[in-house]
Amino acid sequence: QVQLVESGGGLVQAGGSLRLSCAASGRTFSSYAMGWFRQAPGKEREFVAAISWIGGRPSYADSVKGRFTISRDNAKNTVYLQMNSLKSEDTAVYYCAATQRIYSTSYTQYESWGQGTQVTVSS
Numbered sequence: 001q002v003q004l005v006e007s008g009g010g011l012v013q014a015g016g017s018l019r020l021s022c023a024a025s026g027r028t029f030s031s032y033a034m035g036w037f038r039q040a041p042g043k044e045r046e047f048v049a050a051i052s053w054i055g056g057r058p059s060y061a062d063s064v065k066g067r068f069t070i071s072r073d074n075a076k077n078t079v080y081l082q083m084n085s086l087k088s089e090d091t092a093v094y095y096c097a098a099t100q101r102i103y104s105t106s107y108t109q110y111e112s113w114g115q116g117t118q119v120t121v122s123s
């Protein structure tokens with residue numbers, strides 16, 4: 001398994017942008033598909049975006065499509081989530097996750113998780 005540490009969360013006004021980063025330890029980062037999930041208070045964890053081990057075929061939840069972009073830099077062992085045009089409903093704790101399976105929109109398919117980073121969007 002890899003160890004994951006998210007950063008980049010914070011407070012932003014609606015319409016603003018944030019970029020989340022997820023740094024992974026371990027030499028085999030490039031063999032993992034990566035995903036971003038989020039969980040708002042009182043709600044279940046939900047899929048946000050995922051990317052394959054080679055960086056192609058990104059997948060997005062409908063609620064963020066066109067606003068969020070997932071990318072990865074295997075040389076830096078880091079995956080990113082660029083979030084633009086943020087809305088109050090994007091407020092949540094954001095988690096990155098890794099899987100050695102083919103990437104998935106289901107959180108049950110991911111073996112490793114970060115501790116999460118809070119994103120708060122004020123309206």
